[in-house]
Amino acid sequence: MAHVIRIGPYHPLQEEPASFLLTVEGERVIDIDVQLGYIHKGLERLAEQRTYDMVPLLLERICGICSATHSINFCHAVEDILGLAVPPRARYIRTIVGELERIHSHLLWVGLAGHFIGYETVFMWAWKYREPVLDMYEQLTGHRQNSALPQVGGVRRDLPEQAFPEVRRTLDALDGQVEMLTGAVLDDPVLAARLSGVGVLTAEQALAYGVVGPTARASGLATDVRADEPYAAYPELDWKVITRSEGDVFAKAVVRLLELKESIGLVRQAMEKLPPGPINAGPLHVPRGEGIGRYEAPRGEDVHYVRSNGTNMPERVKVRAPSYVNIPSFRASCIGQTISDVTLTLAACDPCYSCTERMAVVRDAGGGSEITFSDLVRLGREKTLRIARELGRKPDLDLEIG
Amino acid sequence: MAISTLLLRALKKSPWVFHVGTSGCNNCDIEIADCMTPRFDVERFGVRLVGSPRHADVLLLSGPISRGCRRAVQEAYLQMPAPKVVLLVGTCACSMGIYRDAYSVAGPADQVILEVDRNARLVYVPGCPPKPETIIAGVVKLLEALA
Incomplete structure (x- = not known):
């Protein structure tokens, strides 16, 4: 059964607003849509x-x-x-x-x-x-x-x-x-x-x-x-x-x-x-x-x-x-990943919305969120912790989970 | 002592900040993030960026308010518990700066806030972008102005 998760537009970690719609089955992402346009400046x-x-x-x-x-x-x-x-x-x-x-x-x-x-x-x-x-x-x-x-x-x-x-x-x-x-x-x-x-x-x-x-x-x-x-x-x-x-x-x-x-x-x-x-x-x-x-x-x-x-x-x-041109590639790189890897993959191409959004189409910002971006980051960090334990290493990180 | 005075004094000890990048060019946002890093480290003074307006004492706006995010900014302000303060960082947030004639801008940031709360407390930190030292000086002024 597929769920749609909306992240954003305001989330605590990226400074700029952007909204992502993740369609997930269990932990796996099967589709992703990006909505931009919150900071169109003309x-x-x-x-x-x-x-x-x-x-x-x-x-x-x-x-x-x-x-x-x-x-x-x-x-x-x-x-x-x-x-x-x-x-x-x-x-x-x-x-x-x-x-x-x-x-x-x-x-x-x-x-x-x-x-x-x-x-x-x-x-x-x-x-x-x-x-x-x-x-x-x-x-x-x-x-x-x-x-x-x-x-x-x-x-x-x-x-x-x-x-x-x-x-x-x-x-x-x-x-x-x-x-x-x-x-x-x-x-x-x-x-x-x-x-x-x-x-x-x-x-x-x-x-x-x-x-x-x-x-x-x-x-x-x-x-x-x-x-x-x-x-x-x-x-x-x-x-x-x-x-x-x-x-x-x-x-x-x-x-x-x-x-x-x-x-x-x-x-x-x-x-x-x-x-x-x-x-x-x-x-x-x-x-x-x-x-x-x-x-x-x-x-x-x-x-x-x-x-x-x-x-x-x-x-x-x-x-x-x-x-x-880099943002649409999220479709190729995120689909099939687990939710815990999505934030990282999105961040990996260093998206900069200020540059992008002079021409983007403004869509409706409405819609409820079932999971917040901080939840996603928490999932991402938990995976790091799990890998560190599996490798028998004391995680050197100050993992503030939550 | 009135409860409201007490609350304001408590707020002075460690103001928590919710940052809304309204539609700026990223420059102010990065200087704000810079305040959190080793050289400036405002966490020493109990200042923290938080993930939800419901946890915040200070609403920090950077950039002009675009039509796309005007409602989101007002909602975020209304969700904050009182007593609350609005910190406008950067020339665009203070006076719209280069975006004064732009079709995409919904109005000066202070007006957008005053529309939903006539008695809002506003602090202006101009600069393009203001250096981290300036932002910290703005926060200090804000704290001095409270109670």
Whole structure:
């Protein structure tokens, strides 16, 4: 006998509202439906009422975690219309800002994943190591997350080079911390047993759903805009695309943890090689035309489309955020799982609703709930505890069940 | 001492917070979560995020109130036991910020709350996003303002 369980839209663990309808038979999930639209904000319309100089500042507020992503990508789309090559120094500055953002976003995810399975220690660690990243961001750009740097044709302000030695020291310390965290997560037998084989998305399914970013790379697809259609300073720097073939939650965690290392290297190299010269192309007039921007956000490929009618404001701005294509893959990865694994699988593609919901359809929020999200998390944590006992290990976690 | 004064004093000792991300950009929400992590650790002061409005003393709103979640916010406020306080974190929650002209926004957060409770206590923490230190300062002001 099948039951329908509604989770959300407000549940205590994800900060953003989204509603999931799980159809279950016993403990097994046989269908899942996602309802979004609680935080539709109409940002694309607002962008059409602002000048090209103002829009990057607005689009930074699409999403707090990917702020540089959306503003830089809008610039990519407009620069596509202009056929403009950005000055080298601006390309390097964009790389530094973008990679720092990737580091703090991935650390945030690692922490949340730990939280979902009851490893509060991992949560606290990851978020503690995230703080110095925000400090670096603040030292370099003046703000913890919204840099306000990207501008069509380059960047608005230069980076203060006197802050570089301090940033390098912080990066060195972070390198060791990330290594420790990666080792601790990868060597833990309980985590391996808990995460392996959970929420598997095969390479075929990943292709069929068109997933992007770490979600695709964990399923063995080497897709990364930074390598496929290089922008900023990536072609001139030494780094590699991380892939894993398993497609489960563990693989997604491994991909993100190893990418942290790559990103730290990228920031270091970009600071080392930062060329002198102008930081933007000066005042521009955007002619009639259409442009596409692509950018590898921490969650995957982000696409911006801009149509210009020759005035000082864009006629149409369209954003396709990475979570928008990653969220439907829940159908492939959650069906057949037990309820205790659902939260983890949902979290594994790091869905970001702020990015996704500019265009989602608003549906009715009514309907009673039979089980709360905290119940689901409790189930997820109990499974961790069970596995720890089976492995004969004292669970190192402070499992607050209930 | 009146019962209400006593209750307010008790609330000051360890305010429990129910966080509703109304339709912000995530930035404030993350800074709020940051307050819970080792560097800031507001749990030292007894501040906790709780999973249900029925357990909460403080309703924390971040972001403008979108049409999609307006009713949910009002319901959450009404479900909280008195005495209760509303903490508006971020410029969008305080004054709608960049969303002032957006078609999707149902109105300023304070108005949405005042519609269901004329005497609601509101505390504003502006910033885009406010740093964790600012949020903590806001909570301290809130506690000072109570009884």
